Amino acid sequence: MKNRLKVLRAERDWTQAQLADALDVSRQTVNAIETGKFDPSLPLAFRAARLFGMRIEEIFHDPTQDKDRSSLSTEVKKDTFV
Amino acid sequence: MNQVKPPGSGYQSRIRANVIRLFRWNGAWVAATALMAFGPKYLWNRALVFTLLAIGLDVAVGVGMVLANKNYLAELDELQRKVQLNSMGITLGVAVVAGAPFSMMDAYHVIPFHANIAYLLILMSLTFAVSNLYGTRLYR
Numbered sequence: 001m002k003n004r005l006k007v008l009r010a011e012r013d014w015t016q017a018q019l020a021d022a023l024d025v026s027r028q029t030v031n032a033i034e035t036g037k038f039d040p041s042l043p044l045a046f047r048a049a050r051l052f053g054m055r056i057e058e059i060f061h062d063p064t065q066d067k068d069r070s071s072l073s074t075e076v077k078k079d080t081f082v
Numbered sequence: 083m084n085q086v087k088p089p090g091s092g093y094q095s096r097i098r099a100n101v102i103r104l105f106r107w108n109g110a111w112v113a114a115t116a117l118m119a120f121g122p123k124y125l126w127n128r129a130l131v132f133t134l135l136a137i138g139l140d141v142a143v144g145v146g147m148v149l150a151n152k153n154y155l156a157e158l159d160e161l162q163r164k165v166q167l168n169s170m171g172i173t174l175g176v177a178v179v180a181g182a183p184f185s186m187m188d189a190y191h192v193i194p195f196h197a198n199i200a201y202l203l204i205l206m207s208l209t210f211a212v213s214n215l216y217g218t219r220l221y222r
Contacts, residue, residue, distance in 0.1 A: 014088055022088035025159035026097070032221040038161050051088060 107147040165217035
C-alpha cells in the first residue's frame with residue numbers, strides 16, 4: 001500500500017519520532033509504514049487521518065485498486081466501441 | 083521556522099517502564115529458580131518444608147513474569163507486537179520440533195548424556211533472540 005505519510009510529515013516539519021509519539025507507535029513503525037514495508041491497521045490509519053485532518057484515502061491508497069480501475073475503464077471503452 | 087509539535091502520547095516512556103518491569107520480573111524469576119535449584123543442597127540441607135516453599139516462590143514469581151510479559155505485549159504497537167509474536171511462534175515450533183527427537187535420542191541412548199530441560203531452554207532463548215533480531219532488522 002502506498003501512502004503520503006512522509007510528505008505530510010515533511011510539510012509540517014515533524015520528525016519521525018514526533019509523528020510516532022502522536023500516533024502512539026514506535027519510530028520504527030512510522031519508518032516501516034513510510035517506506036512501504038508495513039501496512040497499518042485500520043485504527044492506526046484512522047488515527048493518522050485524524051491527526052492530519054484528512055480522509056484515509058487521501059493518505060493511503062492501494063496501487064492494485066488503480067490497476068483494477070484502469071482495466072475496468074479499458075473494458076468500458078471496448079464495450080463502447082463494440 | 084516556527085514548528086508546531088503534534089500532540090504526544092508518551093508511547094516510548096510507557097514501553098520503557100514496561101521493559102524495566104519485565105526485566106525485574108525476569109531477574110526475580112532467575113533468582114527464585116536458582117534458589118529452588120541450589121537451595122536444598124547448599125542452604126537448608128534438603129529440608130522438605132523449605133524446598134516446597136522455594137518451589138512455591140518460583141511458581142508465584144513465574145506467574146508474575148508471565149503477566150508482566152503479557153502486559154508488555156499488550157502495550158506494544160502493532161508492528162512490534164507482530165515481530166514479537168512471529169518470534170514466539172518460531173520459538174515454539176523449534177522447541178516442539180527439536181524437543182521430541184532430543185527426548186527420543188536420550189531414551190534410545192543415541193546421545194551420551196541426559197536430555198536435560200536446560201538444553202531446550204537454551205535453544206529456545208537463542209531461537210527467540212535470533213528471530214527477534216531478524217524481525218526487527220526486517221522492518222528497520
